[in-house]
Amino acid sequence: MDDDKKPETDTWYVLADGTHAHPADVGSGEDGVLKSKGGVPVALRENGLPRTSGVAVKSNKKAARAGEGARSTETKAVKPLDQQGGYATRESKAQ
Template sequence: MQDVWYVLEDGRTVDPNECSTDEGGVLRHESGVAVKMRSPGVPLSRGVDAAKERVKADRAEARAKAEAEAKAKAAKDMKPGEGNPPYKTR
């Protein structure tokens, strides 16, 4: 089954139910990215398989979360070694 979804400025396709206009009248996704416009007042849309797109979005979200956790762990693990002799100049 095909649904019609909006195309964002960064190329992602999103459910129109997740989009709304901001204070300036710009149509934006919940993430803050603007919807690409075909012409003034007409959003660019594309026919997609909604189930596949949701799975793809969930995978991308899980991947981003895992990368953020890995970066946080790496930052936490980085500390100077203890017990090393002090640096001596010549």
């Protein structure tokens, strides 16, 4: 596989509940335990180091903040043609 075609990945923390968290959303509390902003602790390996996982960059935008200000997937209502503004083509100007 060519290097150009490999998907880019980021390293994210795996949380105790099985979800992933961006490193910027994880910090250590007063007790020294790594936790997400939501308070879920980071899962640890057998050797005591934090568990991490490679996450594809393209899916990061959707998966990263699911539930935290994620964009709505609802469709917007379309305005009638006579109320739409915007770009006018030569053909529409000629009418």
